[in-house]
Amino acid sequence: MPELPEVETIKNTLEQLVLGKTIARVQVDLPRIIRHPAVDEFQQIIEGKSIDAIKRRGKFLLFQLTDNWTIISHLRMEGNYGLFKSDEPVAKHTHVTFQFTDCTQLRYRDTRQFGTMDLVNTSDVANHKSIANLGIEPFDPNFTEQYLYDQIIKKQKSIKAVLLDQDIIAGIGNIYADEILFRSKVSPMVATNKLTKEDIGNICKNTKLVLKEAIKVGGSSIKSYVNGLGKMGMFQQQLLVYKQDGKPCVVCGEEIQKTRTAGRGTHYCPNCQK
DNA sequence: ACGATAGCCTGATAGC
C-alpha cells in the first residue's frame, strides 16, 4: 500500500523516466479511475501536453503538465506506474496508458481499481477538495511536538486514528502508523488526551525518523508495491511490528499482537506499548 | 461538529 515513502519513491523514479516527455495519446480502459473531468475531455486536454514536473502532497502524486494543467493521482492500495516501450505486452489490470511521442508509454496499473485521477488547473490544485484539507507534511519544519499537541489534545479518538487522519498529518498509512507507535512506546488504542508531552514528542520525532528511513531504502514492498522502475522497496525487512504478529518483540521478546483499531489491522507489543 | 462505519474492488488465504 503506497504511503508517503512509497509515493515519494515513485515520484523520484518517475522524474528520471518521463520528465519532459510529450503525451501524444491517452487510452482509458477503466473510466471509473478518471473522476474528473469526463473521460473524453480528460484525453482531449492532455494530448499534446508535456510533463513539466512531478510533485507529491501527502499520498497524492501531482503530474504538472504544460499550460497550467495538473493530474492529481492517488494510488490508494495497489496503483502503480511504469514506463514501457509501446510494443511491450500489456500487463493485466492496466487501466490508463499515456502514449508519448517517442514510442514509450507510461502505464497505470491498479489491481483493486481503487485509484483515482483528477485533471485540474495547476493553479487550483491547492484548493481541490482532496488536497485543500490535507494536514502538514511530516518533513515540514513546522511539524513539531507543539503542533501535534495543539492538533490532537482536543480530539477524542485513539492515537492510531489520529496518525491515519490525513487532515492532521498527510502521508501516514497503516504500516507506518504501527511502526511509529511501536518506536514511540505508545499503545495504538490510547486516547490522545491521555498522552503525555513526552509521548507526543516521541511520536513526532519517530514519524520523521521512520518515514526518512523508509524513503532511504525505497519504501516497503508489502503486497504489490514496486517503484516507477519496477523495483521493490526494502523497508519491509525493517518492520518491527507490522505483519509481525505471533513473533517475539525485538525489544522485550513478548509476542506481537494483532487487533483492530480505527477500523484497521493493528500490530503492537502489549509489553512495550502502554 | 465529530466520530464511527459501510462500501468500493480483486486476489490471497483459511476453513470446510
Place this chain on the structure above:
DNA sequence: TGCTATCAGGCTATCG
C-alpha cells in the same frame, strides 16, 4: 480438490 468466506486497506459517503 474445489468451493465459499474472510481479510487486506485509503478514502468518501452516510449515519448517529
